[in-house]
Amino acid sequence: MARKIKVGIIGCGTIGTEIAKACQDRLNTKMELAAICDTDQKKTELLNKSLKKKVRILKIDGLLRKVDLVVEAASAYVSGNVLKKCIKINRNCLIMSVGGLLGKESLLESARKKGVRVYIPSGALCGIDALKAASVGKIESVTLTTRKPPKGLEGAPYLKEAGLNLSDIKTEAVVFEGSAYEAVRGFPQNINVSAILSLVGLGPEKTLVKIVTSPEYTRNIHEVEITGSFGRIITRTENVPARANPKTSELAILSAIATLESIANSVRIGT
Numbered sequence: 001m002a003r004k005i006k007v008g009i010i011g012c013g014t015i016g017t018e019i020a021k022a023c024q025d026r027l028n029t030k031m032e033l034a035a036i037c038d039t040d041q042k043k044t045e046l047l048n049k050s051l052k053k054k055v056r057i058l059k060i061d062g063l064l065r066k067v068d069l070v071v072e073a074a075s076a077y078v079s080g081n082v083l084k085k086c087i088k089i090n091r092n093c094l095i096m097s098v099g100g101l102l103g104k105e106s107l108l109e110s111a112r113k114k115g116v117r118v119y120i121p122s123g124a125l126c127g128i129d130a131l132k133a134a135s136v137g138k139i140e141s142v143t144l145t146t147r148k149p150p151k152g153l154e155g156a157p158y159l160k161e162a163g164l165n166l167s168d169i170k171t172e173a174v175v176f177e178g179s180a181y182e183a184v185r186g187f188p189q190n191i192n193v194s195a196i197l198s199l200v201g202l203g204p205e206k207t208l209v210k211i212v213t214s215p216e217y218t219r220n221i222h223e224v225e226i227t228g229s230f231g232r233i234i235t236r237t238e239n240v241p242a243r244a245n246p247k248t249s250e251l252a253i254l255s256a257i258a259t260l261e262s263i264a265n266s267v268r269i270g271t
Contacts, residue, residue: 005264006034008067010060010082011074012043014245015096015253017050019071022257024052030264035063038074064091069263073256076100076188083107083118092117094263096256099184099195102204121259124249125193125222127235129271131200138229142201143208144180144194147221150213151246158186172214180207187211189247193222201226220249 007023009016016036023033035056038044044057056066064070064085070093072082079100086093087110098120101107111118122128131142150166153159153175159166164175176183180194181204191211198207220239226232239249262268 002030004030004032005069006067007031007069007071007260008035008037008058008063009033009071009073010037010063010078011072011096012036012038012040012047013073014242014248015256016071016073017047017244018253019073019256019260020047020051020055022260026257027260027264031069031260034067037063060085064089068092069094071256071260072096076184076192080104080107083111086118087111087114087116090114090116092119094119094121094256094259096121096123096252097192098123098199099188099192102181102184102195102198105199108199119259119263120196120199121252121255123193123196123255124220124237124239124252125196125224125235126237127224127226127233128196128200130233130235131197131224131226132271134226134228134230134233135201139201140227140229141208141225142197142206143210143225144197145210145212145223146191146193147212147214147217147219147223148190149217149220149241149246150215152220152241153187153190153211153213154247156187156190161186166213169213170215172212172216174210174212176209176211178209180204180209183209183211192252197224 035058073096076097076099079097180198183191183194194209198204222237224235239251242248
């Protein structure tokens with residue numbers, strides 16, 4: 001029997017918690033949760049208490065030395081630094097906060113050159129496989145329209161800078177239009193899907209994003225339109241927000257777990 005892959009999770013919030021539990025349940029025949037890490041000690045202790053089997057709580061550098069695969073589930077503010085550390089010591093990693101890699105694409109090239117495997121789940125978005133296939137040919141345009149309830153946008157720096165008060169919005173309203181790069185900077189915890197779209201397709205400056213909100217919305221909805229030499233693709237994903245955090249779609253959590261399953265399995269389906 002093959003040795004289990006030792007997994008370390010950085011970030012013990014909504015996504016990190018569900019991944020940790022999956023490692024000890026659905027993935028336990030192939031993976032072993034070895035350590036967890038978070039700047040908030042209370043979060044790590046709370047997660048550890050909820051697990052079937054308690055694991056080591058370590059600092060980032062200590063965690064990296066004890067595992068085979070690092071899972072970043074912290075924030076866009078630290079994901080780039082986590083990847084940099086993984087490359088330095090040749091650790092494979094899964095990055096959830098892909099928005100933190102925009103403007104740091106050279107890190108991905110460094111990983112390729114050094115042979116470090118970097119896994120980026122599709123997250124709360126369908127159609128990434130199709131976009132990857134289309135990118136082999138010529139892509140002309142990639143446009144994302146995201147619709148979220150006001151709670152799903154709370155705390156976004158862009159809203160504060162623009163002087164927009166979510167409580168003042170009574171009907172459907174466009175709160176942002178711009179590039180994926182601008183969207184990730186203005187909404188670092190809310191629009192991660194635009195980052196993966198840009199990395200697979202035309203890049204962060206040419207990927208167009210529109211963000212719409214309404215108090216009547218109950219789901220996080222992502223509509224993507226892609227045109228190119230292959231033809232035209234239109235997708236619509238209606239996501240239920242995660243119960244513990246309305247900023248996160250439930251599908252983003254499931255996508256992370258599915259990616260871990262793919263890493264552990266020899267048979268892989270999809271582009």
